[in-house]
Amino acid sequence: MLGRATIIAAIGSLLLAVPSLAEVSYVGSSTLGENVIPEASQAFTAQTGIRFGAIEIQGSGQGLDKVVKGEAELAGVSRNLSRSEKR
Numbered sequence: 001m002l003g004r005a006t007i008i009a010a011i012g013s014l015l016l017a018v019p020s021l022a023e024v025s026y027v028g029s030s031t032l033g034e035n036v037i038p039e040a041s042q043a044f045t046a047q048t049g050i051r052f053g054a055i056e057i058q059g060s061g062q063g064l065d066k067v068v069k070g071e072a073e074l075a076g077v078s079r080n081l082s083r084s085e086k087r
Helices: 004-015 030-035 037-048 060-068
Strands: 023-028 051-057 074-076
Touching: 023 030, 023 060, 030 037, 030 051, 030 074, 037 051, 060 074
Parallel strands: 023 051, 023 074
Antiparallel strands: none
């Protein structure tokens, strides 16, 4: 399993492309959304000042779909991506 610092670094690098965000939302995997994101989001907010709003547990596929549609900034996927998802 990934360490907290690795998760925070990954979130940070993903969000560097959108530095003007005042808040970030997460949607996706319950494995990540319930066990990793709550603590990682607090540490991320402390380090960057960008706070987490919604942490929604809707499943990996829903999360990825919402990010692709621009409805969420961060998706959690705790399974291998399909070929079409990788595109």
